Amino acid sequence: MEKDIYILAIESSCDETAAAVMKNGREECSNVIYSQIELHKLYGGVVPEIASRKHIEKINQVIKEALRQADKDLKDIDAIAVTYGPGLVGALLVGVAEAKAIAYATGKPLVGVHQIEGHIAANYIENKNLEPPFMCLVVSGGHTHLVKVLDYDEFEIIGRTRDDAAGEAFDKVARAIGLGYPGGPKIDALAKEGNKEAIEFPRAKVDGNEFDFSFSGLKSAVLNYLNQCEMKNIEINRADVAASFQYAVIDVLSKHAIQAVKDAGMTKLAIAGGVASNSSLRENVKAACNKEGIEFYHPSPIYCTDNAAMIGTAGYYNYCKGVRHGLDLNAVPNLKIGERL
Numbered sequence: 001m002e003k004d005i006y007i008l009a010i011e012s013s014c015d016e017t018a019a020a021v022m023k024n025g026r027e028e029c030s031n032v033i034y035s036q037i038e039l040h041k042l043y044g045g046v047v048p049e050i051a052s053r054k055h056i057e058k059i060n061q062v063i064k065e066a067l068r069q070a071d072k073d074l075k076d077i078d079a080i081a082v083t084y085g086p087g088l089v090g091a092l093l094v095g096v097a098e099a100k101a102i103a104y105a106t107g108k109p110l111v112g113v114h115q116i117e118g119h120i121a122a123n124y125i126e127n128k129n130l131e132p133p134f135m136c137l138v139v140s141g142g143h144t145h146l147v148k149v150l151d152y153d154e155f156e157i158i159g160r161t162r163d164d165a166a167g168e169a170f171d172k173v174a175r176a177i178g179l180g181y182p183g184g185p186k187i188d189a190l191a192k193e194g195n196k197e198a199i200e201f202p203r204a205k206v207d208g209n210e211f212d213f214s215f216s217g218l219k220s221a222v223l224n225y226l227n228q229c230e231m232k233n234i235e236i237n238r239a240d241v242a243a244s245f246q247y248a249v250i251d252v253l254s255k256h257a258i259q260a261v262k263d264a265g266m267t268k269l270a271i272a273g274g275v276a277s278n279s280s281l282r283e284n285v286k287a288a289c290n291k292e293g294i295e296f297y298h299p300s301p302i303y304c305t306d307n308a309a310m311i312g313t314a315g316y317y318n319y320c321k322g323v324r325h326g327l328d329l330n331a332v333p334n335l336k337i338g339e340r341l
């Protein structure tokens with residue numbers, strides 16, 4: 001019988017301090033997340049300096065707790081996986097320095113993981129039968145990518161946003177209608193009370209690549225709508241604005257993703273990243289997939305947000321492929337997907 005592989009994974013790319021222990025890639029032994037959201041809410045968004053300081057304060061406790069919940073000791077761990085980009089440089093550095101220190105002290109291999117590859121790998125945790133190739137729509141606060149997942153370590157980006165990420169648009173529109181941070185979940189909830197066809201917001205067409213996205217025009221259209229209502233003294237129905245805006249985003253995401261799967265001759269579509277927990281996005285993409293005979297995969301919300309379990313899964317596949325990083329591994333805030341440093 002083959003030996004089980006245990007990965008200790010660390011993630012600190014933005015405002016979650018997270019550690020997990022994963023067995024053989026897909027079996028979660030523990031997944032501990034300390035979220036800093038309450039701290040950053042005060043400022044209406046993530047404050048990088050505060051995020052880094054809080055990571056330093058919390059990271060040892062979070063790792064200890066992940067090992068405790070998994071009932072493992074560092075000596076039982078086969079490798080340390082860590083997110084080294086993309087993300088906030090000061091935040092990433094905390095996880096990377098911690099992982100390097102553990103790797104040095106224990107003599108265990110160090111495996112750097114790309115955060116977006118981690119988000120994609122989140123789909124493997126609960127969908128035990130999911131294997132590449134498949135198409136993945138990655139939608140988070142910082143990224144909107146359509147990615148062909150050709151193998152566990154082989155990716156091709158076929159579409160990306162030209163301006164704002166989908167999550168960023170959610171956050172900005174939420175702020176404009178007074179919902180606060182983080183906006184995505186609040187718009188998701190309020191939209192349920194609104195009419196998605198009440199206001200016709202634009203769906204941007206982008207020249208050059210039919211799979212690219214653009215959300216800044218939509219965001220401006222919402223702001224213009226709000227300003228005009230104010231000037232004309234028309235009462236704003238925030239639920240209708242939330243529902244109509246959300247529908248405009250989802251409509252584009254869903255259509256691009258389905259078309260991409262068909263064009264690539266693939267049969268499976270996965271979604272990943274913070275926005276992938278949006279209930280209407282899930283319903284819409286699921287219905288479209290059913291209609292087209294495409295298998296649809298998505299992680300539970302806990303694996304859509306930044307977490308270390310997904311880093312452990314991606315780290316496991318990298319580890320099996322022989323990826324090893326030296327103690328000179330650095331944080332790379334703008335790391336490109338599929339790029340190995």
Ligand code: KG4
Nearest residue numbers: 140141142167184185188274275278305306
């Ligand atoms: O992946 P994530 O946790 O962090 C990174 O960007 O790495 O994504 C956070 C983003 C935020 O913009 C947040 O507003 C959005 O995901 N989000 C949502 C929902 N939950 C989180 N957007 C729409 N609907 C949601 N339910």
